[in-house]
Amino acid sequence: MLSRIAWRLFKHELSRGDLWVIAFAMLLTVFSVVTLSGITQSVRDALLQRSSQLSAADLVVRSSTTPELSWFELAKKYDVATSHIQSFNTMVYHGDAMQLTSIKAVDQRYPLRGSLVLISGQNQFHQVLPGQVFVDQQLLQRLQIGVGDEIEIGMFKAKVTGLIDQEPDAPLNLFGGNPRLLMSLADVSTTQVIQPGSQVSYRALFAGETASIATLSEQLVPLLPKNSRIQQLDRQTTLGATLDRAERFILLAGLLGIILSCCAAAVAAKRYSERQRQSIAILKAIGLTQTQSRRLYFSHLFFIVVSSASVGMIFGQLAIAGSGALMSQLLSDYQPKMSWLPFQLGGLTALLCAALFAARPIWVMAQTPALDVLRQGAKSIAFDWPHLLLSALAVFCLMWFFSNDARLSAILFGACLVAALVIFGLAVLVLRVSKPLGVGQTGSFVLALASIRRRIWPNAFQLVTFTLAIFLSLLLFFLRTELVSQWQQQLPSTAPNIFLVNINAADKPQLKAFFAEHQLQTGPFYPMVAGRVTAVNDDLLVEPDENNQGSPPADGRREGFGRELNLTWTQQLPPGNEIIEGQWFSDTPQAEVSVESRQAERLGLVIGDKLSLQIGGFGKVATVTSIRKVDWNSLQPNFFLILSADLMVDIPATEMTAIRIPPEQSALLNDFARSWPTITQISVQQIIKQVQDVIAQVSLALSFILGLIVAAAILVLVAQIQSTVDERQRELALLRTLGAKTRFLRLSVLYELAMLGAIAGLLASLLAEGVLAMIQQQLSGTAFQLHPEFWLLGPVIGAVCVTLVGSLLLGKVMVPTPAQVIRQALAEQ
Amino acid sequence: MQQPQFNVNNLGKDVQTHDGRLHILTDISMRINAGETVAVVGESGSGKSTLLGLLAGLDVPSQGEVWFEQQPFSKLTDDERAAIRASKTGFVFQSFLLLQALTALENIMLPAELAGIKDARKRALNLLEQVGLLHRAEFFPGQLSGGEQQRVAIARAFITMPKVLFADEPSANLDAATGKKIEDLLFELNAQHGTTLILVTHSPVLAARCQRQIQLAAGKIVGDSAC
Incomplete structure (x- = not known):
């Protein structure tokens, strides 16, 4: 019997909107989790399959x-x-x-x-x-x-x-x-x-x-x-580590969208609960127990979560299949694998979100006393601190769940909390100082201002969510554009794809002529010789233990490279290299060496240390005069040690360079091999292709996240505006009764929505500017740069979106009919 | 000797306000027998609705006790009191309080379904016919007039064939003519079912139709007389 009543009530509630917001939020959440984890897993699978093939085993x-x-x-x-x-x-x-x-x-x-x-x-x-x-x-x-x-x-x-x-x-x-x-x-x-x-x-x-x-x-x-x-196998490559970081970024960025949609679910669940209070009181008065009322309304939540999670999983599977098909096109040997993990993650996330964001208001609602049937007037639920705390706990759990890193989660959670508090404070401030705007104005604009100020605290809360929604959309839009273009810059279509090694100095003129004849792009030529570092400041280096990698020698002595290094010498700092300590070679260097920063750190080298080198039977000593940061992702020839030319005058060496041969000219390689059989060709085309594949997938994932965040942002707008419908309906009915005209009421609501949207957009621009300045400073070290487009885009996007969503949702409410006014008056009794 | 259906002893209800403790009902004692029709009258704020809530087990007293059919309400849990309400009481409210999500027929069936009565639909259709709304069975409350809504509420109140019917100002929201019709319907069904009626009203005319009037003032019984 109870299930029949629950179903009847559910059908009706579906037409009132709140349950749809919860349903869409859950659908979006599950779809995102399944898709994002599925895509990242298929990229990882592809990398693992490639790793396995390069190791002949798993x-x-x-x-x-x-x-x-x-x-x-x-x-x-x-x-x-x-x-x-x-x-x-x-x-x-x-x-x-x-x-x-x-x-x-x-x-x-x-x-x-x-x-x-x-x-x-x-x-x-x-x-x-x-x-x-x-x-x-x-x-x-x-x-x-x-x-x-x-x-x-x-x-x-x-x-x-x-x-x-x-x-x-x-x-x-x-x-x-x-x-x-x-x-x-x-x-x-x-x-x-x-x-x-x-x-x-x-x-x-x-x-x-x-x-x-x-x-x-x-x-x-x-x-x-x-x-x-x-x-x-999977973590040994730089690509594996890059993918790890990309995966974490994708999941965390996706998580922000998920949190946003869960906020929408929480707001909708609260409104749904408030609307059900009278029904619960009536049902209890006619004999429904508290346990039954919980079962009745939790069945609604359960049905919503299960059905929307199922639809989310189906959509997610379709997206994964699409991504797998794309991956198969990119990697001919890629075999997509079916995995239940994304579905388990999606299901768990839905359960966590439903339990911590949406369940509390329904639990509290079921406590509505039967006596309320005899009380006059609508009573709203007092601010529910446990709901706020549970939602905060849910946010933290999701962060931890997705990042698998408690410290990172704590930092991110703290940053979100601070951001929310700052926005809340700014929102209250802006709303308070908006009073002078009304001076000299009349009519609907003044009414809109008065309405904003009257509901200053709920409006401030609304502004926090509007702002976060717009901020995340702006940030993701910028980051996606910026990251993708940075990656593409790193791997331009002109990146070298063949390394030529073992070039004799005598062959260089003909080689250059060959390159010019076929219009091939080449990099600089580097002399190259194999050498071994034997001591640092007279301390002999010990050989690293291959079977005990990562642990320093027990006797505290310095561990060497354990192999011969490829050494070069040049007067010009190679592209993609940056001096972070000391000075690059002067015009007249004296037995100097420049060391790559990570190796300098591993060997404990500082400026002024003397390296003893064994190069082709010659003993050399060089002083460390600079430490370089090297961009290893550039796919350009790079070296751990670069020596000053004066050290190498008596040492015979061959040279190397990197060229780009477009795929359509690959037949040239055969001509090249015939003409210069002693020059070794090493193709990095496969590595480049692999990196480009990953970039394509990550770009796709970022576009998906941007879409997700925009969808979640709209959901938040819908939930927040819906939560004000009842109150607005009462107010507008009253104004209509007092004789306010249709145009006056409509304009006042539109002004109010546009102002709230513009304020949220402005605050979002401010926040986005600050966060981007931090990101630029931290990640790329570039100077702070203003983004004037934000300052225009933010308020305009905010005003347009909020007004549009608001006028769609409040269409009928804005112009109450006389019948609505009378019914409203009756309901007020 | 017949046991009273309600036995109320030294009943009191206090609430905590910002200005201190407020005594809404003080030292209320009375007995109501099965089948009696009782009007609780008094000025606004005299405690009529609070007394109704305590008698119906919607609330628990601060002092004293309400015994209903030899069971002390304050010793029962919320769920046990709800079970008693489901099987033995019916309600008619001033503002009808129908579930907007359900049709007239579904609203009437609701208490019967909660009480586990199998022929809920048949009973509901009979009652709809009795209150003259069979043609509106599938209408939602928002599509009905005030008088029609109250007729649905009365039909809902009688579907479980309750032993007691509580009515809180049943005609106060209606115009005089509709109000009169509703009152007639209420008393007619009450007579048919032999239900105890406990009615809260401001209307002397309505109160006069009851067998007994209990007069409240400032939370105390100041009169208890047969009409």
Whole structure:
């Protein structure tokens, strides 16, 4: 019976608006959460899939001893595929020629992810069988051999069976490194080159379902000996870290929209509760218990939340599918994955918002005493502090839930609180000083002013929400435009996509002519040589422990780079580099070095420190005279150490540069390779494409968030204006009874709405200007710059939006008919 | 000897105001038997509606006790009192107090549905016919005149066949002719159902139609007489 009554009341309430605001707010919330988390997850999936392909596996355990059988048994338990790799360096012989080569011995299951592609032949080989040997171009050149020639690796003799084109987990040795050879693990023992004490590294590869890999990874950790570690795939790249930050920004910006729509839900729930008080009193008088009244009205909220959350999830799934399709176009090898996580997040958020924002007014409403049926006049609910506190708690929980960072949440929450208080204070101030505006004016404008001042506290509260709504829209609009253009500037269409290494000085004139002939854009040429830093101020550096990364040596000594660095020397500070400490080289430098800031910090270097360098058999000492901040995202050649030219006069070196070859001219690369076979080409096209894909997705997500915030802002306007409908109706009915004309009433309402909107827009501009100044200062370090467009846009947008939404909602109320006036009078009794 | 339906002993009701404690009702004692028609009369502010609220179990007294059919209201919880109201009482209010969200028929059915009565619709249609509004069954309160709304309210009050009917100024919001018709309808249905009627009114004419009048002044009974 109760459910039937609840349904009847629900049907009627749907036509009155408040429940729709709650429904739209919930729909918007769930849609946003599902879509945003879905899109960010699909970007992450794409990156992970790419990472896996570049590592030949989903999970890699590196070790200096043979992988233990127990790891593979554990993997079998979780239905995870496994493979095993041994890597070592040894001499490879062909007749009298010999070459130190990096050998990778693999089993037949290698690679578990990605493909091993050979040049000689159409096939993409997925296996290295016993007796087969695949080599890279470099080894062929060094040994002067071709495919089919016999080579010797220790005691193992084999014919070269293929030339490697793509090796999924090949190290990205931009500037050199040993030639590479791939052989079967089964043939390693035949070589007899691995003896006790030999330097061999081992890798155990695993691939399977994401959940199985996660479980396996967790269970492997306690099993691993000290000399073994899990190689992180998704966080190891700069792109991964950038994506992390972008994801957090997207979720937090989206969260502000969600909070805004939840505020609308809270306002609508309060109005809905106030309107239901008399009904509750009547129902209680005729026998409804308090428990039943709670069940009755919570069933309305439940129905609204469940139905709008379901619709939000369906829309969200459609948006995710759209994003997946777009991603598949951008990344040919991307396979969209279905995940329940966005839906779980959406459901949880809806539950949290409904419970903390909207449930309290309904709970309080159910306490309306039955005795109210005998009391005269409408009684509004007193300001409900617990509702405010619960809403604040909800905001904080959402922030924490989305950022997973208590400190960041506390800062953001504090900033929002301060902003709300400042706006509230400013709103009260502006409303109070608006009195002189009415002087000398007559008619509806004065009535509008009087109306604004009479409801100064509710209006101030309304202004806070209007202001926040307009402010967030302005801020997001600006940030989206600014961020996207900054990213696009970082990766212009002219960004270099090929690095050329190992250029002899003698080849430079012909090279330049080739570039000019084909109108190719080139960067500067940098001399380059490999060198090692051995000591700082006579303190010898220790080699970093590969298996104990991130922890400093126990004896407190400085840890070095652990490898040879590519060193350059130049008189000009390269583009994308900024001196943050010390001075760039003078015209007559004296054995100086400029150090990249993060490396300077890691090695504990300060200006004046002396670095001992070992460069091609020469010992050099250079004084640190500057520390540079380097833009690593620029995809330009960058160096940890730049030496002054005077140090390098007697050292032979090759040069490098970066060029851009448009995709339609890619055939030029073959001509280039034929003309200059000793110059190594390294393509960064894939990296650029990956970054551009991420930018495209993030831009899409930002546009979505902007749309979300605008929709939430409109919802707030609707909820706030709706909350004043009853009061306005009473006032206007009274004025109409006293003889006020239609035009007079209509104008007074429109003036009032326009003034509130303009004030909110002005305050929003002020706030947006302040926040942008902070962002510019903090993020880009640029000087404070006024945005005059805000000062015009804010008030105009505010006045237009509030007036438009208001006149749509208050259309009938603005001009009460005589019948409404009489009914109003009756209701007042 | 027949037990009274209402037994009111030393009833008092105070409220806290900014100016201190205000005594609305003081030392009210009386008995009302089943089937009696009682008018509670008095000036505005004399405590008539407060007394009605206490007798109906809508409120609890500050002092004393209201016994209804041998049950002390103040010892019962809100929900227990609501259950008694659902099954044994009906209400007619000055401003009708119909649920705007429901049609005339649905408003009438409401108490019966809350009391779990199965043939609520049939009963409601019968009552609508009795109050002459069958043709307006699907109208919402906003589409009905004041008199029609009060007739719906009376039909609603009788649908559970209550033992007691409480009426708070039932004709005060209506013109004299409509008011008279409403009063006639109320007394006619009351007679048909044999319900106890407790009526709060300013109108001496309406009060005179009751068997008994209780006169209140400044929160105290100053007269209790049979008509």
